[in-house]
Amino acid sequence: MPPARARREKRPTDRAVVCIINQNPRAASGDAPAPPPHPPVRPSERRLPPAHLAVTGRVIQVRDLTKRYKKSEVNAVDGISFDVSEGEFFALLGPNGAGKTTTISILTTTLIPSSGSVRIGGYDVKSQSNEVRQQIGIVFQQPSLDLNLTAEENVRFHAILYGLYPWRPSYRLMPAEYRTRFKELSGILGLKAEMFKPVKRFSGGMKRKLEIVRSLMHRPKVLFLDEPTAGLDADSRRSLWEYLKVIRVQTGATVFLTTHYLEEAEEADTICIIDGGKIVSFGSPTAIKKDLVEEYLLVTPADPAALSRELDAMSIPYAKGPEFKVALNGRTVHEILKAIETPLLSVRTHFPTLEDAYIAVLKKSDAPG
Numbered sequence: 001m002p003p004a005r006a007r008r009e010k011r012p013t014d015r016a017v018v019c020i021i022n023q024n025p026r027a028a029s030g031d032a033p034a035p036p037p038h039p040p041v042r043p044s045e046r047r048l049p050p051a052h053l054a055v056t057g058r059v060i061q062v063r064d065l066t067k068r069y070k071k072s073e074v075n076a077v078d079g080i081s082f083d084v085s086e087g088e089f090f091a092l093l094g095p096n097g098a099g100k101t102t103t104i105s106i107l108t109t110t111l112i113p114s115s116g117s118v119r120i121g122g123y124d125v126k127s128q129s130n131e132v133r134q135q136i137g138i139v140f141q142q143p144s145l146d147l148n149l150t151a152e153e154n155v156r157f158h159a160i161l162y163g164l165y166p167w168r169p170s171y172r173l174m175p176a177e178y179r180t181r182f183k184e185l186s187g188i189l190g191l192k193a194e195m196f197k198p199v200k201r202f203s204g205g206m207k208r209k210l211e212i213v214r215s216l217m218h219r220p221k222v223l224f225l226d227e228p229t230a231g232l233d234a235d236s237r238r239s240l241w242e243y244l245k246v247i248r249v250q251t252g253a254t255v256f257l258t259t260h261y262l263e264e265a266e267e268a269d270t271i272c273i274i275d276g277g278k279i280v281s282f283g284s285p286t287a288i289k290k291d292l293v294e295e296y297l298l299v300t301p302a303d304p305a306a307l308s309r310e311l312d313a314m315s316i317p318y319a320k321g322p323e324f325k326v327a328l329n330g331r332t333v334h335e336i337l338k339a340i341e342t343p344l345l346s347v348r349t350h351f352p353t354l355e356d357a358y359i360a361v362l363k364k365s366d367a368p369g
């Protein structure tokens with residue numbers, strides 16, 4: 001047996017790559033395509049991340065990240081820094097052209113930064129891009145499924161390209177580890193009965209769920225969701241997010257979301273809003289709303305003049321109209337209502353939404369000076 005053949009048989013992951021390449025007829029003429037971008041690594045053989053990751057618990061570390069495209073006079077991303085902890089639900093928000101796509105492209109190793117550093121799972125995105133790719137799963141804004149294959153064939157092809165398992169021509173011949181993981185994820189996402197059907201028969205929501213199954217096969221530390229519900233109807237969006245909550249609990253993966261549907265970010269642990277390539281707000285949804293948008297009461301008094309005198313006497317700010325807009329200013333709703341003696345015909349409480357805060361942030365960012 002030739003030595004090269006012997007060496008290859010000792011490394012089953014290499015055989016898997018050779019099988020894939022040799023399916024291309026050009027391989028026989030020496031014009032074979034380049035090997036897959038991800039080095040073959042079995043789940044049991046994964047390298048442990050650097051020790052500092054276990055100490056800090058930060059799965060994403062971004063420092064002074066800057067990107068300027070050629071012929072551009074301004075930075076698309078302008079010196080941003082932030083951390084994302086393991087298991088965190090992190091949302092990156094911003095208007096079109098704010099730098100979201102550039103940022104997520106750098107974090108997922110598809111774009112090289114001009115300066116600054118990014119580490120994911122302890123690995124540098126520039127010098128250790130292959131290791132970074134083993135740490136992440138991605139659901140792109142535009143679907144990336146082969147519609148001519150079944151759902152299972154799409155997942156199997158992805159797993160083989162990642163080097164997780166050797167190539168096999170059918171599901172039944174795949175290793176037990178693959179079949180177990182496949183059943184687990186398809187069951188969690190409610191696709192178990194559909195996984196052997198052609199993808200072209202799937203609805204938009206089912207295709208998104210399939211992409212999530214595919215992106216989780218290699219047990220990534222971080223799941224990037226780039227506008228995952230774009231183009232889906234309200235029911236499909238709601239269903240997808242219910243399954244994503246289950247995924248977070250059962251896999252412990254960090255979720256990094258970009259979205260234009262602000263209600264999807266309401267449950268995030270941390271929100272980062274960028275505009276003009278800079279971070280303009282950062283914190284929990286509650287903190288962002290509290291800092292930027294006021295809470296107030298809307299009341300309709302039986303005697304507007306009497307209510308005005310009362311509020312002036314108590315130095316409580318208000319705006320007069322068909323309804324009085326009464327600022328809480330740190331007081332509770334109960335305290336305000338208890339202090340008012342004028343009869344009220346109606347009472348409504350306004351609590352700010354993330355959309356209110358988001359709009360306020362962008363207005364403040366656009367203000368001159």
